[in-house]
Amino acid sequence: MTDSSTTPTGATTHDPGTGPGETAAGEHHVDVGTVEAVVRQQLSRALGGRRGMLEAAAPTITFTLTFVTTKDLRLAIGLSVTIALALLVVRLVQRSSVQFVLNALVGIGVGCLFVWLGGRNGGDASQQALAYFVPGIIYNAVYAGLMVLSILTRTPAVGLMVGAVSEDPLAWRKDKQIVRLCSTLTWVLVMPCVIRVAVQLPIYLGGRAADDADPYVTALGLAKVVMGWPLQLSALALMAWLLTRDRTPVTDPGTSPARPAT
Numbered sequence: 001m002t003d004s005s006t007t008p009t010g011a012t013t014h015d016p017g018t019g020p021g022e023t024a025a026g027e028h029h030v031d032v033g034t035v036e037a038v039v040r041q042q043l044s045r046a047l048g049g050r051r052g053m054l055e056a057a058a059p060t061i062t063f064t065l066t067f068v069t070t071k072d073l074r075l076a077i078g079l080s081v082t083i084a085l086a087l088l089v090v091r092l093v094q095r096s097s098v099q100f101v102l103n104a105l106v107g108i109g110v111g112c113l114f115v116w117l118g119g120r121n122g123g124d125a126s127q128q129a130l131a132y133f134v135p136g137i138i139y140n141a142v143y144a145g146l147m148v149l150s151i152l153t154r155t156p157a158v159g160l161m162v163g164a165v166s167e168d169p170l171a172w173r174k175d176k177q178i179v180r181l182c183s184t185l186t187w188v189l190v191m192p193c194v195i196r197v198a199v200q201l202p203i204y205l206g207g208r209a210a211d212d213a214d215p216y217v218t219a220l221g222l223a224k225v226v227m228g229w230p231l232q233l234s235a236l237a238l239m240a241w242l243l244t245r246d247r248t249p250v251t252d253p254g255t256s257p258a259r260p261a262t
């Protein structure tokens with residue numbers, strides 16, 4: 001937003017150079033924005049655009065394609081690391097954010113640890129390649145569990161995101177309308193994680209029990225890519241739809257939320 005004006009909810013937008021919940025003086029106040037505006041801004045930062053999506057997916061695609069075609073686990077890991085490092089160098093040369101490349105490198109590192117553990121337990125190359133995908137399954141299960149816990153304790157994760165722009169990070173919890181909306185949005189973020197675990201865990205377990213795990217490695221690699229950013233973008237699109245149909249002003253405790261104009 002570039003000009004100061006009044007929205008249909010009665011909330012005042014911001015002067016140039018200030019973000020949702022931030023005044024021109026640089027102080028953060030929850031009462032000068034909307035939950036919707038804050039969430040949109042935070043999600044926009046989290047996405048990283050097409051480039052961030054590519055950087056997150058490229059190492060997994062490289063690992064899967066290389067192993068499926070060559071059955072050489074070391075080569076598959078080496079090429080995925082090489083791709084990630086090349087993307088990191090480009091980012092450093094351009095002096096742009098390295099967040100998504102570093103995320104990919106951390107994922108590769110943890111995956112390699114599980115591959116090593118699989119080898120120590122006597123697994124063959126296919127079983128070790130299968131283990132490469134275990135950290136992603138664990139991450140999604142834990143992430144979903146924590147998000148659900150935040151909802152059950154009436155401190156939904158999206159609400160904490162909104163509270164981060166205020167002087168009192170938990171003041172929003174006193175407004176039932178805001179808690180309800182943030183809980184709904186948090187449920188939307190939980191669903192991709194639940195779907196990933198529900199699909200990928202049976203594939204992994206099937207591969208563990210199979211004599212030939214190669215088809216399961218291929219299926220897991222495909223599922224990881226397809227259920228990565230595409231599934232996340234679908235969830236964010238649903239969030240965007242919810243945000244456009246239910247504008248909930250963020251207000252100071254003790255004040256009545258502004259209602260949509262009729």
